[in-house]
Amino acid sequence: MVTDTKDKAVVLLSGGLDSATALAIAQQRGFDCYALSVDYGQRHRSELEAAVRVANAADVPLKTLPLDLRAIGGSALTDDIEVPESETAGIPVTYVPARNTIMLSLALAYAEVLGADDIFIGVNAVDYSGYPDCRPEFIAAYQQMARLATKAGVEGAELSIHTPLIDLTKAEIIRRGIDLGVDYSLTVSCYQADREGRACGMCDSCRIRREGFRAAGIPDPTRYQASESSG
């Protein structure tokens, strides 16, 4: 009898809505998933706890790597810069320098150790058009580089960076996730969630998420700090 062995994939899991959906899609596509979370000193620590909940619910192993980017600085998510509570133009102050480049590089190392040729990342070019490292041209260039970077690549493996959400609106992502059984009450997207993982309801990320549920016509399961709307 031949054992049915699935291909392995590394899935970057932040604990937010997007990466939880990317994980569900990777599983639906038949991959044996290994979640990777990076503790980069983000102010919203409850995202990391959300990553643990999401990985458990999906029944996948989760590895959390500590990498304190506060030593480098330059972002409202790691520095003492104020998170804006109204819409801003251009690249937002919540942008973490080279964040996706760093995350993908750690995923690449983990993939190489696992013998995985596939990496999933829940970037989204529609809602996060202000972030340079969420654009399709960045991902294409990253994949090109990654194929030259590793032992597996030298030996002929074709590493792929999967971005299943890149062209979807937030509402489309949510509908997709709901179809796949994602429990969004486990996720935290807020840039300044409190210790219990309750969202502020006012930052860019909260606004985009709330509007996504509204546009998808799906009740928002997010727990907010002020309203205590749901649990």
Place this chain on the structure above:
Amino acid sequence: MVTDTKDKAVVLLSGGLDSATALAIAQQRGFDCYALSVDYGQRHRSELEAAVRVANAADVPLKTLPLDLRAIGGSALTDDIEVPESETAGIPVTYVPARNTIMLSLALAYAEVLGADDIFIGVNAVDYSGYPDCRPEFIAAYQQMARLATKAGVEGAELSIHTPLIDLTKAEIIRRGIDLGVDYSLTVSCYQADREGRACGMCDSCRIRREGFRAAGIPDPTRYQASESSG
């Protein structure tokens, strides 16, 4: 009166012979250098102390980022895999998965925060032909990706990855460094140096270094564990 402001550059500094030379070359080219060292849990901890000595001697600030790659594993330099003491074929077990990809990504983040458009890395394709991420085609692809990855890139900056040693033999690197006043007695290249930074004299890295000094016709200032040849 106009102040003469130099362009900033991030220099990856491991504390080894190559990166110390790359730093000296970056300074000679007129850059205001910021050294970056990554504590990735390498077994040869004395390299990190060497990085501090080299940065002090060159009078540049040094930032050391902790990133424990032992959690990912897969290399004799971070795992409990034996470091070989005779020449091996193919990609050596001392290869750290995606090492240069990760180092360059951290340098990219630091460069973005500093407003630097230049990164120096002391990779060498001659002596380390077994490492995929030391090849010119990898560096070219990385630079291509990096230009798309950052806010500065979006705003038109042309980020450059400089690899001044890539085509040099070890002997040529040493001669270049000696011309620039590098004190190689401060550096540690050995994969299994002891706590005092004394080299084993037997690993790949020691063999290549020793042979480099011999070929350059320059007395080897390396302190070895057994011979106590110099101090």
